Amino acid sequence: MPLLKNGSIIIDDWITLGLDDPKPDSGDIVVPYARLLKEWESLTDHDGRLGVIFTNIDRVEALTLFLPRLALIVLPFPSFTDGRAYSLARQIRETGYGRELRAAGNVLPDQVQFMLQVGFDSFEIGDRFTAEVWLKASRQMSLAYQRGLYRTPGQHDVWSERHREAEPWLEQPHAG
Template sequence: MPLLDRDGARENGWTRSESAAADNIPAAIVPWEFLVKALDRQGSGQSIGVLIPNNLAVSELAPLLPRLALVAIAFPAFADGRGFSLARQIRRAGFTGELRATGPLTADQFAYALSCGFDTIELPEASAARQPVEQWLRARDAFSRTYQRGYGATGRNVLDQRRAARVAAASR
């Protein structure tokens, strides 16, 4: 599956494991249900990531975040936005590793995904074929301002700019 970051296409250094048996994989993404076993078996120098459903409570994941290098949030459909809220909650819980959206997102959602804290987006082949990387990059740049106080959106927040303009106008 193609992988994008804010600069475009990128190589994927992670390997998905369908079980907790990720012993010989230097950077393994395991399903949520096998995460504890995979962490217990984690080898020296091995990075562990997890693929979680978009309806997982952050309170279940939070105690394990310090041991993870990557959290991938599954998007079952482009119209299911729960993963965006979950990404914000994971960042607020202090996670500093790679945060990945995986599923059939659209280029129009790219800027929002980045502002919610996602570092990468892993697309199904069919989605990537419909919208080439150049379209994703144009969509990323289509919004010069955001309403969210996001990650990487410093100085682009509409609400903060309006507040600053009101303060400046009141002080005249």
């Protein structure tokens, strides 16, 4: 499946494995969290990068021990109205995780800017929307109202932009 990453459409070169799929000898693999728990020792010896599919029913604290070894975390969106992966993404970024964080599943182009603000940096895109729609969505907003935790290059918040050249505001005593 193609990916939207860094404002471009690219091919996903990760091999996604299920719970029982045989592990290839080499290459970048992404496995379900249950398999990561079960086969951690053999997965760390794999010749290639390691990623995990972390469902929105799991808690980030359970993943923290594995974070230094993970090059990719995939957070699935079972439906576009299920926002639990937004919270997980922000929590994962707050732990200091700085590698790829991918949104997968039922992701819509109009959600991309919000997802960027909480820390996602790649998105699985299906054939429901054209590549042009996804690219336009990735460039649509360069300003955010909230001061987000995670910023993409060139993204700023409205308050900072409005007050970039202003003198610092000094607290004034209240009348009365």
